[in-house]
Amino acid sequence: MERTEIKALIDNVLQAQGKEPVVNEAQTTRELGFRSLDFSEVALRIELQIGRELNFEAAQLRTITTVADVLDFFEAAVGR
Amino acid sequence: MPAPCWDNEVVLNGREVTWSDLADGVLEVAEPVVFGVHDVREAWAAFACGVARSSDFALIEAERLTPQYITELTRAGRWVRRADKVIAPAVPTTVVPGRITVLTSGTTGPPKLVEHSLASLATLAGTALPPRRWLCPYSAGTYAWYQLAVLGLTVPDQTIVPTGVEEPDAWVELAASARVDAVSATPTFWRRTLLHVDSAALRDLHLTQVTLGGERVDQVLLDRLRECLPKARITHIYASTEAGACFAVHDGRQGFPAEWLNRPLGNGVRLRIEDDRLWVSSPFAATDEEWIDTGDVTRRRDDRIEILARADESFVNVGGTKVDARSVEAVLGEHPAVLWCHVRGVDSPFTGQVVVAKVLVDPTTSLDEAALRRFVGARLPEAARPRIIEFVADVPMTAAGKSVV
Numbered sequence: 058m059e060r061t062e063i064k065a066l067i068d069n070v071l072q073a074q075g076k077e078p079v080v081n082e083a084q085t086t087r088e089l090g091f092r093s094l095d096f097s098e099v100a101l102r103i104e105l106q107i108g109r110e111l112n113f114e115a116a117q118l119r120t121i122t123t124v125a126d127v128l129d130f131f132e133a134a135v136g137r
Numbered sequence: 138m139p140a141p142c143w144d145n146e147v148v149l150n151g152r153e154v155t156w157s158d159l160a161d162g163v164l165e166v167a168e169p170v171v172f173g174v175h176d177v178r179e180a181w182a183a184f185a186c187g188v189a190r191s192s193d194f195a196l197i198e199a200e201r202l203t204p205q206y207i208t209e210l211t212r213a214g215r216w217v218r219r220a221d222k223v224i225a226p227a228v229p230t231t232v233v234p235g236r237i238t239v240l241t242s243g244t245t246g247p248p249k250l251v252e253h254s255l256a257s258l259a260t261l262a263g264t265a266l267p268p269r270r271w272l273c274p275y276s277a278g279t280y281a282w283y284q285l286a287v288l289g290l291t292v293p294d295q296t297i298v299p300t301g302v303e304e305p306d307a308w309v310e311l312a313a314s315a316r317v318d319a320v321s322a323t324p325t326f327w328r329r330t331l332l333h334v335d336s337a338a339l340r341d342l343h344l345t346q347v348t349l350g351g352e353r354v355d356q357v358l359l360d361r362l363r364e365c366l367p368k369a370r371i372t373h374i375y376a377s378t379e380a381g382a383c384f385a386v387h388d389g390r391q392g393f394p395a396e397w398l399n400r401p402l403g404n405g406v407r408l409r410i411e412d413d414r415l416w417v418s419s420p421f422a423a424t425d426e427e428w429i430d431t432g433d434v435t436r437r438r439d440d441r442i443e444i445l446a447r448a449d450e451s452f453v454n455v456g457g458t459k460v461d462a463r464s465v466e467a468v469l470g471e472h473p474a475v476l477w478c479h480v481r482g483v484d485s486p487f488t489g490q491v492v493v494a495k496v497l498v499d500p501t502t503s504l505d506e507a508a509l510r511r512f513v514g515a516r517l518p519e520a521a522r523p524r525i526i527e528f529v530a531d532v533p534m535t536a537a538g539k540s541v542v
Binding site for chain 2: 073074093094096097098100101102105118
């Protein structure tokens with residue numbers, strides 16, 4: 058799954074909550090109002106698209122602060 | 138013990154036969170026995186013969202008799218008869234004349250054998266009913282099926298028209314040709330019918346009685362039935378295999394009146410609520426215990442007690458917040474285009490669980506996921522909002538005519 062597709066999913070999840078979409082990858086999740094439930098929804102939607110559960114390191118989650126971090130995280134999880 | 142009306146009739150393959158005709162078959166079998174029945178006629182004949190001989194019996198659709206199920210039944214001291222094959226019990230047996238054992242589905246574990254009798258199943262014995270021709274789309278051997286079978290056998294002038302549960306169009310055709318004027322079925326059966334059958338065809342049946350049982354009933358369905366069948370009395374029944382039939386509600390509203398609590402109802406049933414759960418004491422129960430915990434979670438809304446869900450399947454844990462899935466269903470169901478929905482939690486490594494939903498919407502509307510999310514978003518706290526709403530084309534249904542989820 059491409060990084061642009063993951064970003065589009067994030068935008069959709071944000072917009073469904075009435076929030077602004079991502080402008081650039083340096084934005085923080087806090088600025089965007091991208092919360093843990095939004096994170097869960099993106100993960101679920103990725104799993105539905107790829108037809109399997111995501112595989113990831115929990116430790117990586119703790120370092121996420123920006124959109125770039127979120128995209129890196131999901132890209133890695135999809136690729137594992 | 139109610140006296141059977143042997144001259145009442147059952148319509149089998151377009152032909153009316155009396156219960157005494159059905160009971161006339163030869164049924165020489167060791168007891169206690171479980172009949173695995175292959176077709177409608179075999180089911181009704183087995184029941185008629187069993188009652189006529191005060192046999193100790195149960196019946197179940199043969200296709201549900203898996204090897205594991207048969208093993209469990211023989212371990213419980215039952216003979217199992219399927220077509221010409223007879224399987225002996227694995228332990229010594231005790232015959233109890235007149236015992237009618239209701240078998241639960243056993244889809245999630247070993248079957249439960251719930252012991253009733255004609256008397257405990259005859260919840261309408263002595264009730265004066267107008268002559269009616271009842272469509273029976275219940276699966277043979279379920280509690281609801283026995284309820285209709287016993288109604289047909291013990292209440293004067295009641296005719297039973299058995300059918301399968303699969304095709305809504307087919308039952309409407311059968312009902313029209315057999316002059317059915319009353320239908321008792323699960324809410325899932327009715328939702329599918331309203332989805333697939335033209336409302337004019339339903340109205341043309343001139344139903345005077347519509348009964349819903351076997352599952353929780355919601356207001357949206359009751360309203361749709363009222364709109365579609367304005368001349369029929371619409372009744373929903375609260376019953377369980379263990380507690381028996383407890384009460385029937387005729388006022389077109391979901392739940393039951395709060396004033397029914399803590400006092401005997403006309404049929405001797407008593408109801409109380411403890412920690413939001415419904416307890417019943419019923420003369421039709423299959424147990425000697427005075428009070429039975431139904432496991433159903435309730436909530437009071439003004440003068441009404443609403444039944445939300447089974448206690449053990451109701452809650453989703455979203456990041457430590459307990460979300461009542463049935464309350465979320467209630468909100469989804471408030472949308473006029475939603476015909477059916479099911480809400481559950483799915484595991485999420487980030488929040489424990491998140492709420493997801495399946496919905497069936499009226500195909501004549503253009504409701505999409507975004508619009509439905511806006512609708513629930515305005516009515517539910519964030520943790521309770523379904524994060525994914527899957528639109529399904531039909532209500533998934535079990536062999537017993539209930540929703541599979």
